[in-house]
Amino acid sequence: MCFKWVAAEGELRVDPATRAVDASSARRKISDYDRNTIEAARVAAGSIGSELVGLTFGGPDARTGIKDALARGVDRAVHVVADEGARADGHVTAHVLAAQVRRLEDVDLVLCTEGASDTYAHETGPRLGELLGWPVVTNVRELTVEGRTLRAVRVLGADLETVECDLPALVTVVPEVAPAPIPGLRSVLGAAKKPSEQVPVADLGLPAGAVTARTTVTSFLGYVAARRRVVLADGAAQDKVDALVAGLAQDGVLR
Amino acid sequence: MTGIYVFSEDPRLAAELATTAAALADEVHVVCLGADASRTLTATGATSVVVLEAAGAPRPEAYVAALAGLMRDRGADLLLVGATVTGWEVGARVAALLDSALVSEASVITALPDGAWQAERVMYAGGAVQTETWSGPGVVTVAPGRAVAAAVPGSASPVEVVAVDVDTRVRVVSRTARVRSGVDLASAARVVCVGMGLAEPGDLALAGDLADALDAEVACTRPVAEDRGLLPTERYIGISGAHVHPDLYVGLGVSGQVQHTVGFRDAKVVVGINTNPAAPLFAVCDYAVVGDAHEIVPLLAAAVRARH
Ligand SMILES: Cc1cc2nc3c(=O)[nH]c(=O)nc-3n(C[C@H](O)[C@H](O)[C@H](O)COP(=O)(O)OP(=O)(O)OC[C@H]3O[C@@H](n4cnc5c(N)ncnc54)[C@H](O)[C@@H]3O)c2cc1C
Numbered sequence: 001m002c003f004k005w006v007a008a009e010g011e012l013r014v015d016p017a018t019r020a021v022d023a024s025s026a027r028r029k030i031s032d033y034d035r036n037t038i039e040a041a042r043v044a045a046g047s048i049g050s051e052l053v054g055l056t057f058g059g060p061d062a063r064t065g066i067k068d069a070l071a072r073g074v075d076r077a078v079h080v081v082a083d084e085g086a087r088a089d090g091h092v093t094a095h096v097l098a099a100q101v102r103r104l105e106d107v108d109l110v111l112c113t114e115g116a117s118d119t120y121a122h123e124t125g126p127r128l129g130e131l132l133g134w135p136v137v138t139n140v141r142e143l144t145v146e147g148r149t150l151r152a153v154r155v156l157g158a159d160l161e162t163v164e165c166d167l168p169a170l171v172t173v174v175p176e177v178a179p180a181p182i183p184g185l186r187s188v189l190g191a192a193k194k195p196s197e198q199v200p201v202a203d204l205g206l207p208a209g210a211v212t213a214r215t216t217v218t219s220f221l222g223y224v225a226a227r228r229r230v231v232l233a234d235g236a237a238q239d240k241v242d243a244l245v246a247g248l249a250q251d252g253v254l255r
Numbered sequence: 256m257t258g259i260y261v262f263s264e265d266p267r268l269a270a271e272l273a274t275t276a277a278a279l280a281d282e283v284h285v286v287c288l289g290a291d292a293s294r295t296l297t298a299t300g301a302t303s304v305v306v307l308e309a310a311g312a313p314r315p316e317a318y319v320a321a322l323a324g325l326m327r328d329r330g331a332d333l334l335l336v337g338a339t340v341t342g343w344e345v346g347a348r349v350a351a352l353l354d355s356a357l358v359s360e361a362s363v364i365t366a367l368p369d370g371a372w373q374a375e376r377v378m379y380a381g382g383a384v385q386t387e388t389w390s391g392p393g394v395v396t397v398a399p400g401r402a403v404a405a406a407v408p409g410s411a412s413p414v415e416v417v418a419v420d421v422d423t424r425v426r427v428v429s430r431t432a433r434v435r436s437g438v439d440l441a442s443a444a445r446v447v448c449v450g451m452g453l454a455e456p457g458d459l460a461l462a463g464d465l466a467d468a469l470d471a472e473v474a475c476t477r478p479v480a481e482d483r484g485l486l487p488t489e490r491y492i493g494i495s496g497a498h499v500h501p502d503l504y505v506g507l508g509v510s511g512q513v514q515h516t517v518g519f520r521d522a523k524v525v526v527g528i529n530t531n532p533a534a535p536l537f538a539v540c541d542y543a544v545v546g547d548a549h550e551i552v553p554l555l556a557a558a559v560r561a562r563h
């Protein structure tokens with residue numbers, strides 16, 4: 001399964017005047033829904049008696065994420081270490097992950113999340129599947145493997161679609177596929193004994209075109225909310241409600 | 256410049272995209288699946304409509320290689336794809352086959368004077384906006400509701416049918432509809448939004464009563480719909496749900512993570528009711544009511560009714 005080490009979106013500092021974003025002090029985390037994906041992958045791997053490899057592509061700081069992923073149930077982790085300062089878009093990320101999956105041999109199933117907390121692009125999984133030449137099944141909320149057949153329930157807006165395909169396959173999952181339990185102390189301690197490997201991206205032998213971003217970022221501006229923030233915290237509930245209704249009436253938003 | 260190609264499995268969305276594309280290029284080709292869709296799309300004023308035809312009734316995702324092949328053969332600059340679940344997959348896989356740029360859910364697309372392209376998209380679920388540029392072929396997905404589908408009077412684009420091979424490795428076993436409410440939150444003037452802080456089954460009546468007093472639609476956060484199944488999924492607001500622009504949004508027991516709040520950014524007035532004074536929702540509120548929704552909501556419903 002593929003997980004991404006990202007900055008916590010709630011801790012980005014935005015300069016209200018210039019809208020410049022400072023992510024340097026934001027904590028890093030495994031992308032929220034990737035934690036559900038780890039759990040779904042753990043269950044799926046268990047059901048077919050396979051090893052679960054956690055795969056991430058990111059800067060040196062993603063090392064901390066490796067420990068977290070191992071604690072969450074990954075049997076072994078591979079960290080493809082990105083060159084510092086090189087920007088990876090979906091094109092680069094998919095090429096790197098595909099090259100690493102090919103190096104692993106005997107992979108039956110790769111799980112990605114529908115979207116990551118930072119990009120939420122719904123891009124990496126299907127791109128990766130296409131590069132591997134495998135069937136792709138996206139937006140899955142239920143997943144079973146029997147023999148060489150994968151059966152999955154996809155969420156398509158208000159519809160649920162059940163599909164089947166043969167392995168190997170690339171599946172993207174929605175968070176409802178599994179809960180994301182917080183690892184207990186034993187799992188955290190046990191993680192230290194599990195194997196992990198760091199692979200410099202250069203070792204994958206990819207051509208320059210595959211590791212050069214197709215897009216260039218020319219601007220990145222934070223969002224600044226312009227709201228009044230009238231706080232109604234003190235006094236009896238009825239007083240707060242009266243103050244609120246008076247305010248809403250003045251704003252002209254009650255019918 | 257060989258024009259923009261447009262694809263969506265949903266003909267209405269394809270028609271919207273044709274309008275978007277017409278503002279960016281003189282030549283717009285709409286690609287669709289099946290003759291029925293082509294009939295709607297010939298009225299969009301597009302330069303041409305290309306129907307991909309295959310035996311049987313393949314799922315739209317089965318046409319990925321055919322679509323990429325068409326783009327390559329015709330030297331297309333840009334493919335716009337409707338950003339549905341199917342469109343996300345089709346767009347990303349076509350981009351992989353073309354080894355091209357992809358911008359997912361772009362809000363603004365610009366043709367730069369030097370032949371390059373630029374698009375804006377949201378990052379960190381609404382925490383930031385990123386502008387990206389690229390040259391050479393590219394794929395951009397565009398969410399529904401970004402443009403109005405304009406029928407061009409008297410227009411009848413030539414239709415070309417292309418027989419293609421499809422990928423049948425993924426087989427559809429069944430398709431069922433989940434509960435639908437038929438609600439159109441996007442046009443609601445007032446919205447009462449139920450969060451996990453007010454999501455016990457008995458609590459829905461409280462929210463429903465307030466919505467009734469305010470003449471509002473009931474909406475919710477993602478976990479209320481997807482985890483609890485308390486309300487239909489069309490009722491959840493956020494980056495992966497509905498985008499609303501009401502006069503009034505009232506959040507009940509909503510923590511206010513950006514993935515949710517991005518969905519009502521354009522609301523005129525935002526009210527939060529939450530027991531936790533540090534709830535992130537309060538940072539994006541006009542009125543922050545600190546208190547228990549079980550207590551506040553009935554009082555609020557009564558106070559609103561008292562004005563009628
Ligand atoms: C990639 C991604 C996409 C996402 N997309 C969406 C999306 O589209 N839409 C969406 O909604 N979410 C989305 N989420 C989830 C989002 O991050 C939040 O987890 C979710 O919105 C939280 O829902 P909530 O506020 O109902 O629940 P919680 O975060 O659990 O908050 C419950 C709140 O209720 C308060 N509370 C408890 N009891 C009471 C009471 N008696 N009275 C008043 N207040 C009370 C608590 O203080 C708390 O603030 C997404 C997440 C990710 C990572």
Ligand SMILES: Nc1ncnc2c1ncn2[C@@H]1O[C@H](COP(=O)(O)O)[C@@H](O)[C@H]1O
Binds near residue numbers: 003004031034090
């Ligand atoms: N750098 C990465 N390393 C490992 N997995 C990734 C990486 N980027 C994206 N993914 C996977 O692809 C999913 C979707 O990412 P995205 O397409 O960017 O929204 C993530 O949730 C991960 O499962």
